[in-house]
Each structure stands twice: as structure tokens, then as C-alpha cells.
Amino acid sequence: MKLQEYTISKHNFEECMKCTVCTAYCPVLQVNPMYPGPKQAGPDGERLRLKDPYFFNYALKYCMNCKRCEVACPSDVNVADLIQAARIRYDRSKPKLRDRILASTDFMGTLARPFAPVVNGVTRLGVTKSVMDATLKIDHRRSFPKYSSRSFESWLRRHAKEQAAFPEQVAYFHGCYVNYNNPGLGRDLVKVLNALGVGVQLLEKEKCCGIALITNGMSDKATRHATHNIDAIRKAVTDRGLTVVTTSSSCTLTIREEYPNLLGVDNADVRDSVLMATRYIFERLEKGATLRFRTDYHKKIAYHTPCHMERMGWGVFSEKLMRMIPGVEFIQLDSACCGIAGTYGFKKENYEASQAIGAPLFEQIRAVNPDIVACDCETCKWQIEMSTGYTVENPISILADAIES
Amino acid sequence: MKFDTIIIGGGLAGLVSGISLQKAGQDVAIISTGQNALHFFSGSFESVEEPPQRMADLFSEAGIRLQYRPGVRLMPLGTFRPATLSLDDINLFPTPRFAKKAMIVNFTGYHDFFTDFLAEGLEKQGIPCRVQLLQLPELDVIRQSPSEMRSVQIARTMDRIWEKVVQEIRVRLDDEDTVILPQVFGLQDLSVPGRIRQGIPAQIVFVGTLPPSVPGIRTQMLLKRRYEILGGTYLMGDEALKAHIHDGVVHSIVTRNLDSHYLEADNFILATGGFFSKGLKSNPFRIYEPVFGLDVTFAEDRNTWYSPDFSADQPYMDYGVKTDASLHALQDGKPLKNLYVIGSILGGTHPEFGTAAGLAVRSAFAAVDQILS
Known part of the structure; x- marks a missing residue:
């Protein structure tokens, strides 16, 4: 009925019963009084915005899009989607140069890769950090991710033939981080999947998932990336009959949830075929495949479930895989945000809030004193390593290290 | 994924049974659609008649x-x-x-x-x-x-x-x-x-x-931490959608986040709460339990579900899922052998009298004892 189309809003906002539970779990609200909080910014504000866009509040930019409000909501309201959708729809401010730079992870990667040793050296210098702080408002206390001189894509292309020889195949959406910063994680995935008799292929061509473009006010560009990526994924899934695996929780959430819910890019035919590698591996093991673990592997591992992994509800696969490794003492860290939220924590105006949000997590990690912190998100890794000094590894890298080569 | 027991609902009843089972050596998963009624907990229990040592011990072990x-x-x-x-x-x-x-x-x-x-x-x-x-x-x-x-x-x-x-x-x-x-x-x-x-x-x-409620959130935090330290799996923000049942036995459930990945268990506990937590739902014709489609007590005449006097005792608060004497859920009048129903979804709880917390804990213990016996 037509009437319903007009009266029922998106993102389930009419289900909100004003219970305030989300406000108790918003990490930003705890440290930044400028932020109106998920209830005000989400369903409460939406009622007003629907009447008149005048009520759009620019303080919505303080939302980190961590989705903790959605995980906490007992009524299934997509609070963070409401906030991000409002920013896309009503925010008319132009992204700053700084935000453009931070959001262009693939472009910056392409630019930096050929000069990786130089770039890595320069971004570590105090003077560079001071200049970036003064001119771009990128906080000088932040460490920058290092760039790798060889991309993961070029490595995998050189091994395409041996990969094609495996009886079963998957496609891998590696994301910018694996391609430009940490090809080692991609090679670890290849090692684990090969041990299960599965070869790894690239997508025809992948672009940055676009998560940083969405949060930095460049949703047009994000939509172009989304359309491109879904086409590429569709070719792999429908033409080549492959499952697409991933190692980054935020890329995965973006492709599966943000594309249709925020950007309006339909992924219904391929969504179920895009899986975190941890889930794919767990399911293969459950169906009878086996991994041979080293007997001399002994590690105390504390697992931090990234916010976006919590939203997808798939942390359990990473947990179960790590618990399978003999010699692992596994500790589940309390559910908490590390404070980085992608590009959010890099911005000068957010630095203090970012570190304050992560403080309880950092304290718990120090108290647990593990050999490794495990985490499926690259920006959490940067934040936790910078703030605690502990080494953070993706569960896939931990598996790769623990199996016999 | 397979567990010994799967508990649907992560509030007081779910956590108390989860902790007890996990402590007894079981491998348990709790599925919780967002946060729960502990966030509105007054901090006291009105319907506990005798000094409840078992409950005091369980809570004290959680701090x-x-x-x-x-x-x-x-x-x-x-x-x-x-x-x-x-x-x-x-x-x-x-x-x-x-x-x-x-x-x-x-x-x-x-x-x-x-x-x-x-x-x-x-x-x-x-x-x-x-x-x-x-x-x-x-x-x-x-x-x-x-x-x-x-x-x-x-x-x-x-x-x-x-x-x-x-x-x-x-x-x-x-x-x-x-x-x-x-x-x-x-x-x-x-x-x-x-x-x-x-x-x-x-x-x-x-x-x-x-x-x-500050004491409620603290209670939720400490019970959940205790459950996780004991090795329990807590799937926060996921929702049980439907169940696979054959010959009066529940085999697995389907959740929103895990879609095609079914969760299997030997025993299941339903602790999804009342109307507020959507353990019970209603439409103009009936009151129903959305996950398993269990039998629910309610009056035929919709006009008798509620009293127009807002502050009067509301009949719908007595409605709940039907069970046999040992808390097995009834479906089409027949008990499901491995599904136990506990907490506010049983009906008969009145928030204005604070009866829910006591019922949650006592029914949780009753279900746990049967699963472990």
C-alpha cells in the first residue's frame, strides 16, 4: 500500500521506544559532550529532520559509526545507519583536504608504494608530524601505518599459476591495508587456505571498499566504489562460482551492510557469498577439513573483537579458530571500542577523545599481559599497538603461524 | 556450530542459567537481541521466599x-x-x-x-x-x-x-x-x-x-564477564529467527547474523522475556511467541487483554508461553523434549510488583537442574 511507503521510515526508526540503552554504550558520548548521543542524533533527531531538514545537527560528524548503539538496541533500530544516512542526505559542508587525503586510502597507497622506504621514514619524523598537524590538522601524536614497497596484488599475480592448481578456489577481497601496508597478512591467508586445499584468486579489479569515504562526507565517490566492487564480486560469484573471502571486518561490514543500507547499492544476489575468512575456514573445518598445528606453539592470546565484527556477530568464528590451536591460552577482552574508528582518531580534533575512549581497553590489555593481541581490524591494530606497545595480529596470521608449514 | 546448550535471551534468567551450565562443564552459547531488562533492574528481588544460598553464591562468584x-x-x-x-x-x-x-x-x-x-x-x-x-x-x-x-x-x-x-x-x-x-x-x-x-x-x-539503571548495568556487566571467564559464548546483538524441530526435539536455530550457519545444541533454553523484550509479540488477533511458535495463554476476546485504566492490573501481563510442570515448552499441546522456558516469557510477572527478577532466577535454576540431571 502506498500509504505505508510514506509512513514507515527506513532503518527501523519507528521501533525506538526511547529506552535510552544505546546512550549507555556510545563510546563518544562518554568523552565528548558536543556529541548529542545516539538517541538524539538517531531516532529522536530523525523525527525532526523528517519535518524540516533545518533540524540537521552538524555535531553528527562526531559519530564514529562504530555501531555499538545498534548492537545494544533491544528493538533492532539501526541507530548508526540513521545518523550516517542523515549526514549523507543533509550535510552540505565540503570535505576538507585533510579528510580527502585520509579517506583516499587506495590513492595514497598507489602514490606511496614506489617510495615506501622514503615515505615510511618521512612520516616517522617529528618535523613531518608537526607540519601535518599544523597544516592538515592530522594529530602529531599519531603513528602512521607503514607502506610496503611491493603490493599484495603483484605478489599474488606472480603466484597465480600455483594457486590455480588447487582443487578448490576462492576470491579474496584484500582491501587497501593488505595491498599497500601489510601484504604479509594476505600471504598468511594464502598459506592457511592452501593448507586446506584451497587456492586464492584476485577479484578482476577491486577498489577501496569506501568506508572512509562515507564517514568523511564523500558518499558519491563511495557509491562509485561500491558499484564497481559489487560488479567485480558478482563476476567472481556468478561467473566463476567463487566465495569471496576477506580479512578486514570493516571492509566486510561495508560491502555487506553499508552498500545497500547507506549507499543504495543492491548486493542481495552476492551478499551471502562475501564472508570473513575466519568464518569460511571454520565452516570448512566443521565439514571435515583439517589443519595440522605445530606442537611447539605456545601463546597467550587476548582477543579484541572489533566494533564492526561485533555488529556482524562473527567474532565467534575468530574465537573458535584460535581456541582450536593447541598451546593457546585464550582470553576474550571486554567488549569495548579502541577509539580509532578508521580515520576518526587521526584527526587533531578527535585525538584526545579517541585515546580516552580506548583507555579502558588499553588498561585491560596491560593487566592481562598477553603475548599477542588478536584483532580482525587494521585500524584497531594501529591504535592498540601505538597505545599499549603490544603486538596485534589478525587471527589469520596467528593461524598461519600456528600451522605446520 | 554445535554447543551443549543454547540459551536465547541474555538477561538475568539467561545469564544465571548460562553461568550455572558453563560452571558444570557445559559449552554454552547465549544469543541476545541487544541489551536486556537488567538495564531497568531495581536492584532487589521481591519473590524469593527463603534465604537463597545458591543464588547468593552464584552472584558472589561474579563479584x-x-x-x-x-x-x-x-x-x-x-x-x-x-x-x-x-x-x-x-x-x-x-x-x-x-x-x-x-x-x-x-x-x-x-x-x-x-x-x-x-x-x-x-x-x-x-x-x-x-x-x-x-x-x-x-x-x-x-x-x-x-x-x-x-x-x-x-x-x-x-x-x-x-x-x-x-x-x-x-x-x-x-x-x-x-x-x-x-x-x-x-x-x-x-x-x-x-x-x-x-x-x-x-x-x-x-x-x-x-x-x-546503574546497579542493573553493573550487574549485567559482572554476570556477563563471569560467564565469559567460564568460557561461555555470548552472541550480543544477534536474533534467533526460527528453529528446526523434528519429532518434538529442537535440533538447531537460525539467527539473523549467522544466516545459513545453523546453531545446534542438545538442549535449548528460551529466556527472551515478555512484550518489552519481544519474547512475546502481539497483533490485532493473537499473542504469539516468534521463534518457535509455542503455545501462548491469552484470552480470545481482544477487548479483555487490557484494562482501560492505565494504572490498573493489566491482564496481558499474565499471558505467557505454556509449559508442562518441568518447564518444557508446549507446541500444539505437546512438550518439546529439549526446550525449557524460563523468566518473564512464562507470564505472570508484574513489573510494578518487581516479580520478574525472582522468577528469572528460580526458573533458571529449575531448568539447569533438569539439563544437568
């Missing part, structure tokens, strides 16, 4: 101290309700005449604590009282956003500045023998309520605020 002292507790609107057992920072009194003279303390800008109602209620009992507002500059940051000045926000600050509150109250204290404070203490630092009691030479009474 939560309970006190058994049958009597009454002071409600946020100045009325009194019977209670037998409570968290140790919630006062239970032998009679409503619990003070000679009281000072009610609130913080400037905090609107979720009703001092005038409290004062009126106490004066009805013959307890004279006055209201004092503390203007703490440490709360200025939160006050910038008046609509967000809620219990949990204040409690986070209070964990740091409670000593200042003690000083401010001591200065103001005249000949009152009792000080009444909102429940905004001890969210993370559990020692704060006790320290406030030690620091002020008067009886200190903490009274409930509008949600979220």
Missing part, C-alpha cells in the same frame, strides 16, 4: 554481593514495596518508618531523579525532609548537553569524584539521620557506595532513577 533482609524498599516516587533480597547497596528496611529526618540530595541539572515526589512520600510516613541540590563543577561537561545528562553519564564521573560528594554532604548535614541519594554510584568502581556510607555520619539510602 556481586547480595543481602537477605525481608522488609520494604523505598521506590523512586516515594512509595514502598516489599522485598526480601537485594544488591548490597540497595537498602531494605523493616518498616517504611526508616528515618527520623532525611536530607534528599540531587545534582543540578539532573532531571531523572524525583526529589519532590520522594519528599512527599516520606512526609506521609511522618519523616520530615529537605532537598539539597549540589552544583558540582565536575558535572559541567555533562550539563552542556542537558538531554544527555543521564544516570550512566553521571555515574562515570562519580566513580572519580565521589569524595567531593561526601564532603559537600557533610558540610550540609544538619540534624538529619538519613541521606537519600540517586543510584548513580559504583558503575565501574564497586567500592564507591560503601565508601560513601563510611564517609557520611548518617544512614545512606540509594534510590532508583529513570533508566538506564
Whole structure:
């Protein structure tokens, strides 16, 4: 009925019963009084915005899009989607140069890769950090991710033939981080999947998932990336009959949830075929495949479930895989945000809030004193390593290290 | 994925059964659609008739101290309700005449604590009282956003500045023998309520605020942590959608987040709560249980579901899932052999009487005992 189309809003906002539970779990609200909080910014504000866009509040930019409000909501309201959708729809401010730079992870990667040793050296210098702080408002206390001189894509292309020889195949959406910063994680995935008799292929061509473009006010560009990526994924899934695996929780959430819910890019035919590698591996093991673990592997591992992994509800696969490794003492860290939220924590105006949000997590990690912190998100890794000094590894890298080569 | 027992619902009933089973050596998963009714928990249990040692032990192992002292507790609107057992920072009194003279303390800008109602209620009992507002500059940051000045926000600050509150109250204290404070203490630092009691030479009474409940969130946090330390799996923010049932036995359930990845178990516990938590749903024709499609008690005539008098006893609060005598769920009149129903979804709970917490714990223990026997 037509009437319903007009009266029922998106993102389930009419289900909100004003219970305030989300406000108790918003990490930003705890440290930044400028932020109106998920209830005000989400369903409460939406009622007003629907009447008149005048009520759009620019303080919505303080939302980190961590989705903790959605995980906490007992009524299934997509609070963070409401906030991000409002920013896309009503925010008319132009992204700053700084935000453009931070959001262009693939472009910056392409630019930096050929000069990786130089770039890595320069971004570590105090003077560079001071200049970036003064001119771009990128906080000088932040460490920058290092760039790798060889991309993961070029490595995998050189091994395409041996990969094609495996009886079963998957496609891998590696994301910018694996391609430009940490090809080692991609090679670890290849090692684990090969041990299960599965070869790894690239997508025809992948672009940055676009998560940083969405949060930095460049949703047009994000939509172009989304359309491109879904086409590429569709070719792999429908033409080549492959499952697409991933190692980054935020890329995965973006492709599966943000594309249709925020950007309006339909992924219904391929969504179920895009899986975190941890889930794919767990399911293969459950169906009878086996991994041979080293007997001399002994590690105390504390697992931090990234916010976006919590939203997808798939942390359990990473947990179960790590618990399978003999010699692992596994500790589940309390559910908490590390404070980085992608590009959010890099911005000068957010630095203090970012570190304050992560403080309880950092304290718990120090108290647990593990050999490794495990985490499926690259920006959490940067934040936790910078703030605690502990080494953070993706569960896939931990598996790769623990199996016999 | 396969577990020994899967519990649907992560509130008080779900956590108590999860902890008990996990402690007995089972591998348990709890599925929780968002946060639960513990966020509205008063901190006391009204329907526990005998000193519940088993419950006290379970809570104390999670770091939560309970006190058994049958009597009454002071409600946020100045009325009194019977209670037998409570968290140790919630006062239970032998009679409503619990003070000679009281000072009610609130913080400037905090609107979720009703001092005038409290004062009126106490004066009805013959307890004279006055209201004092503390203007703490440490709360200025939160006050910038008046609509967000809620219990949990204040409690986070209070964990740091409670000593200042003690000083401010001591200065103001005249000949009152009792000080009444909102429940905004001890969210993370559990020692704060006790320290406030030690620091002020008067009886200190903490009274409930509008949600979220600080003692409730603390209870939820500690029980969940205990459950996870015991190795339990807690799937927060996921929703059980439907079940696969053959010959009266539940084999697996489908969840929103895990879609095609079914969760299997030997036993299942349904602890999804009442209407508020969507354990029960209604439409104009019927009241139903959405996951398994279990039998539900309710009157045929929709007009008798509720009383038009808002504050009257509401018949729909008695509606619940039908079970046999050992809490097995009934489907089309027949018991499902490995599905137990516990907590508010059983019906008969009345939030205004606070019967839900006691029922949650007792039915959880009853189900656990059968699963382990």
C-alpha cells in the first residue's frame, strides 16, 4: 500500500521506544559532550529532520559509526545507519583536504608504494608530524601505518599459476591495508587456505571498499566504489562460482551492510557469498577439513573483537579458530571500542577523545599481559599497538603461524 | 556450530542459567537481541521466599554481593514495596518508618531523579525532609548537553569524584539521620557506595532513577564477564529467527547474523522475556511467541487483554508461553523434549510488583537442574 511507503521510515526508526540503552554504550558520548548521543542524533533527531531538514545537527560528524548503539538496541533500530544516512542526505559542508587525503586510502597507497622506504621514514619524523598537524590538522601524536614497497596484488599475480592448481578456489577481497601496508597478512591467508586445499584468486579489479569515504562526507565517490566492487564480486560469484573471502571486518561490514543500507547499492544476489575468512575456514573445518598445528606453539592470546565484527556477530568464528590451536591460552577482552574508528582518531580534533575512549581497553590489555593481541581490524591494530606497545595480529596470521608449514 | 546448550535471551534468567551450565562443564552459547531488562533492574528481588544460598553464591562468584533482609524498599516516587533480597547497596528496611529526618540530595541539572515526589512520600510516613541540590563543577561537561545528562553519564564521573560528594554532604548535614541519594554510584568502581556510607555520619539510602539503571548495568556487566571467564559464548546483538524441530526435539536455530550457519545444541533454553523484550509479540488477533511458535495463554476476546485504566492490573501481563510442570515448552499441546522456558516469557510477572527478577532466577535454576540431571 502506498500509504505505508510514506509512513514507515527506513532503518527501523519507528521501533525506538526511547529506552535510552544505546546512550549507555556510545563510546563518544562518554568523552565528548558536543556529541548529542545516539538517541538524539538517531531516532529522536530523525523525527525532526523528517519535518524540516533545518533540524540537521552538524555535531553528527562526531559519530564514529562504530555501531555499538545498534548492537545494544533491544528493538533492532539501526541507530548508526540513521545518523550516517542523515549526514549523507543533509550535510552540505565540503570535505576538507585533510579528510580527502585520509579517506583516499587506495590513492595514497598507489602514490606511496614506489617510495615506501622514503615515505615510511618521512612520516616517522617529528618535523613531518608537526607540519601535518599544523597544516592538515592530522594529530602529531599519531603513528602512521607503514607502506610496503611491493603490493599484495603483484605478489599474488606472480603466484597465480600455483594457486590455480588447487582443487578448490576462492576470491579474496584484500582491501587497501593488505595491498599497500601489510601484504604479509594476505600471504598468511594464502598459506592457511592452501593448507586446506584451497587456492586464492584476485577479484578482476577491486577498489577501496569506501568506508572512509562515507564517514568523511564523500558518499558519491563511495557509491562509485561500491558499484564497481559489487560488479567485480558478482563476476567472481556468478561467473566463476567463487566465495569471496576477506580479512578486514570493516571492509566486510561495508560491502555487506553499508552498500545497500547507506549507499543504495543492491548486493542481495552476492551478499551471502562475501564472508570473513575466519568464518569460511571454520565452516570448512566443521565439514571435515583439517589443519595440522605445530606442537611447539605456545601463546597467550587476548582477543579484541572489533566494533564492526561485533555488529556482524562473527567474532565467534575468530574465537573458535584460535581456541582450536593447541598451546593457546585464550582470553576474550571486554567488549569495548579502541577509539580509532578508521580515520576518526587521526584527526587533531578527535585525538584526545579517541585515546580516552580506548583507555579502558588499553588498561585491560596491560593487566592481562598477553603475548599477542588478536584483532580482525587494521585500524584497531594501529591504535592498540601505538597505545599499549603490544603486538596485534589478525587471527589469520596467528593461524598461519600456528600451522605446520 | 554445535554447543551443549543454547540459551536465547541474555538477561538475568539467561545469564544465571548460562553461568550455572558453563560452571558444570557445559559449552554454552547465549544469543541476545541487544541489551536486556537488567538495564531497568531495581536492584532487589521481591519473590524469593527463603534465604537463597545458591543464588547468593552464584552472584558472589561474579563479584556481586547480595543481602537477605525481608522488609520494604523505598521506590523512586516515594512509595514502598516489599522485598526480601537485594544488591548490597540497595537498602531494605523493616518498616517504611526508616528515618527520623532525611536530607534528599540531587545534582543540578539532573532531571531523572524525583526529589519532590520522594519528599512527599516520606512526609506521609511522618519523616520530615529537605532537598539539597549540589552544583558540582565536575558535572559541567555533562550539563552542556542537558538531554544527555543521564544516570550512566553521571555515574562515570562519580566513580572519580565521589569524595567531593561526601564532603559537600557533610558540610550540609544538619540534624538529619538519613541521606537519600540517586543510584548513580559504583558503575565501574564497586567500592564507591560503601565508601560513601563510611564517609557520611548518617544512614545512606540509594534510590532508583529513570533508566538506564546503574546497579542493573553493573550487574549485567559482572554476570556477563563471569560467564565469559567460564568460557561461555555470548552472541550480543544477534536474533534467533526460527528453529528446526523434528519429532518434538529442537535440533538447531537460525539467527539473523549467522544466516545459513545453523546453531545446534542438545538442549535449548528460551529466556527472551515478555512484550518489552519481544519474547512475546502481539497483533490485532493473537499473542504469539516468534521463534518457535509455542503455545501462548491469552484470552480470545481482544477487548479483555487490557484494562482501560492505565494504572490498573493489566491482564496481558499474565499471558505467557505454556509449559508442562518441568518447564518444557508446549507446541500444539505437546512438550518439546529439549526446550525449557524460563523468566518473564512464562507470564505472570508484574513489573510494578518487581516479580520478574525472582522468577528469572528460580526458573533458571529449575531448568539447569533438569539439563544437568
